[in-house]
Amino acid sequence: MFVWRFEVFEMPTHTLQLLFVAPRKRAMPGTPSIAQVGLKTWAMQQYRGREIGPVITPQCVTIEEFSAHVKRLKAELDTIHEQAKRRFAGAETRRRSRGLIDPRA
Numbered sequence: 001m002f003v004w005r006f007e008v009f010e011m012p013t014h015t016l017q018l019l020f021v022a023p024r025k026r027a028m029p030g031t032p033s034i035a036q037v038g039l040k041t042w043a044m045q046q047y048r049g050r051e052i053g054p055v056i057t058p059q060c061v062t063i064e065e066f067s068a069h070v071k072r073l074k075a076e077l078d079t080i081h082e083q084a085k086r087r088f089a090g091a092e093t094r095r096r097s098r099g100l101i102d103p104r105a
Helices: 063-097
Strands: 005-008 016-023 032-039 043-047 048-055
Touching: 016 063, 032 063
Parallel strands: none
Antiparallel strands: 005 016, 016 032, 043 048
16 A cells, blocks of 8 residues: 655646655555655766766856756746645645644644
8 A cells, every 4th residue: 555645746847847745545644745856857968978967958158048047947946846835735734634733733
C-alpha cells in the first residue's frame, strides 16, 4: 500500500515545475507532505568532448542574455513557491479536519 499521492502540476512555467507528494487518506498520522522542484526541460551539454551534465539555459554570449534567463528562472521559482504554499496549507487543513493534527497547535 502506498502512503503518498504524487502530483505533478501543470504550471505556467517553461523549465521548472512543482512536484508535490501528499499522504493518502490511509497513511499513518504524521506522514508529511513532500515538495520538490523538478525539471520540465533541460539539455545535456558537452564541453570539449566531455559531457558536463544537464543545463537549464541556452548558451548565452552576453550578460544581458544570461540575466534575462536568470530572471525568468527566478520568476518560475516564485510561481512554484506560491503553488507549494497553497498545497502545504491545503494538506494541513485536510489533516486538521480529519483530526490528525491538534487544532490548537
